[in-house]
Amino acid sequence: MYWQEVPYRAWSVVRGIAQSKGAFDASIVPPYAADARWGHAWCVSPGRAAAGAEHVRTAAEQLLDGHLEVFGHPVPMPDGVPQWNVDPVTGTRIDTTFGLFIDFRHIRGVDIKYLWEVNRHLWWVPLAQAYALYEDRRYLDRLGQLLGSWLEACPYARGANWSSPVEPGIRLINWSIVWGLIGGEQSPLFAGTAGRRLLDRWLASIFQHMRFASDNYSKYSSADNHLIGEAAGVYVAAQTWDRWRQSRRLRREAKAILERETLLQFATDGVNLEQASCYHKFSLQFLLAAGLCGRANSDDFSPAFWARLEAAITFLAALMDAAGHVPSIGDSDDGEVWRLGHGPNDPSYRSIVAIGAALFGRGDLQAKLLSCGGGADEQLPWLPGLGQPAPDERALRCLPTRFERGGYVILGESLHTPEEFRATVDCGPLGYNRVAGHGHADALAVQVGWGGVQMLVDPGTYCYNAAPALRHFFRGTHAHNTLVIDDCDQSAYGASFLWLRDVACTLVPEESTSGRSIHATHDGYGRLADPVTHHRRVVLRDDGSLVVEDWIECAQPHRVELLWHAPVGARFVFEGDGAWLLTVKDRSLRLRLECPESSFEAAVIEGRESPPQGWVSIRFYQRAPAPVLSARAMLGKRQILRTQIVRAADGRRTQ
Secondary structure (H helix, E strand, O other): OOOOHHHHHHHHHHHHHHHHOOOOOOOOOOOOOOOOEEOOOOOOOOOOOOOOHHHHHHHHHHHHOOOOEEOOEEOOOHHHOOOOOEOOOOOOEOOOOEHHHOOHHHOOOOOHHHHHHHHOOHHHHHHHHHHHHHOOHHHHHHHHHHHHHHHHHOOOOEOHHHOOOHHHHHHHHHHHHHHHHHOHHHOHHHOHHHHHHHHHHHHHHHHHHHHHHHHOOOOHHHOOHHHHHHHHHHHHHHHHEEOOHHHHHHHHHHHHHHHHHHHHHEOOOOOEOOOOHHHHHHHHHHHHHHHHHHHHOOOOOOHHHHHHHHHHHHHHHHHOOOOOOOOOOOOOOOOOOOOOOOOOOOOHHHHHHHHHHHHHOOHHHHHHHHHHOOOOOOOHHHOOOOOOOOOOHHHHOOOOOEEOOOOEEEEEEOOOOOOOEEEEEEOOOOOOOOOOOOOOOOOOOEEEEEOOEEEEOOOOOOOOOOOHHHHHHHHOHHHOOOEEEOOEOOOOEEEOOEEOOOOOEEEOOOOOOOOOEEEEEEOHHHHOOOOOEEEEEEEEOOOOOEEEEEEEEOOOOEEEEEEEEOOOOOEEEEEEOOEEEEEEOOEEEEEEEEOOOOOEEEEEEEOEOOOOEOEEEEEOOEEEEOEEEEEEEEEOEOOOEEEEEEEEEOOEEOO
């Protein structure tokens, strides 16, 4: 904790107690300003001929039929409406006590993520889109039913849906999209006495949402994507519903926060410093919503803000492989802020690159999308003023590969083509803002892909609070393609979202400037009784093979374990003479392990429960057995453990 955080945390408790008793809160909504206005929509209907229109209708019809899933789990929808304060998995009802006093991480038997996902209201958007496209009153009436029931069940500051200020921020963004697509204050939903009453109740809740998020902005060690999300929600809402004099001050403050945090939380090379690819995307969705809403209302953000977003989207495109996969790095909870595309070929990472190509007129980003074979983006037509630039394949070949400020280096051949071979090396910090809440202990980990097939992978996240032992495993060093020393994590594990010690990576300057190698160290094991520095050099040779060399600086030999995780369905087969063949789909890699002056024990582990090993989670709350090659050895100072990775096809080596 920052020392300044101690009085802040104490004041937060006092402030919470005061709010729970009705002081300094927004229970009473102020009157409208004399010059109150309605903002301009930042999402508009593109017409029925737009790409993905039928996917919108299908998604809306499923909702009318009462079909809703979160994280693959069906949500009970009696009479078409979920129980807003009931955990959809266990059926546990959560009391509507003062939200900030609810310890949502420790509700017996309940993982709050399911409930929050239902109450973020992303799934309301296809109903609004379908109404905008087809003017079918059924979609509008269902939205009115959902809105009225939510306002009744979730009064201001009461219950789990008011227990974390970022949740109101996400709701506000989705409410803004819905508002614009159903026609705003002129919507037939608000006709008549009952309709006006619903509108008044909604507007009052919108003001209270803005106040709740801004009254409880995350600060200090909590000031990560949550603060961006809270401020983005306040900003978008204050533009969409410019009704109160107080909300104009909140809008200015929120914009200043977004300008500042964008430059703080994204490195100059575009990498989000939480060191988690999912939260890189998550933060970008908040910032794009705010930026697009600001432009629609003639309140643009600074050139520095947009330049950092462009860098962040460029990093995302560079990280994406030939099939559109983005490697799993750090935490991922499959979270989305907003979604306008609902087809199978409209994944969020590719869609962000499509928006970036349109926003910044980047032909290289447009060429990247075409190289992934994703088809037309379904979100772009809903965002006015964004046209697709002409693809520029020559510029695509010049996308950067070294993001040393953020902590990633990509080594590869034929990148951004169907034949590409790429190795992504993590040489960055543990995470952001001291606690590294979404970072994994994965320093110097390497992920390998070939032709859009992921070969050596990061096993993912699986869960946050549901299974503590598995949470620790997936965050820990044993779940990454790096070196484990003395069976310890690279950092001291504190809790599900807390590491107790920073880990610093250092790039070692090399004579070669070809861009085909990287040498880095980390100090995570400096805390051992015999301090250890781990060195790793990764070289892509001219013959196409990848060589990974690991050695340690220390006084005494240490027991080490080198791990290579493969995806679900892959196979490791021992070929003799220290060589293993990894087969994934129709691709094969040979991994040859060499350990001079030392013996090593190699074994394949798959689906072990205790201690956990040999698991991959490609979606939140889902895991499956997957093979990991474990090589154990006693390693002394400067002894090298060498892994040579050679591509093979049909049993033959390929150059």
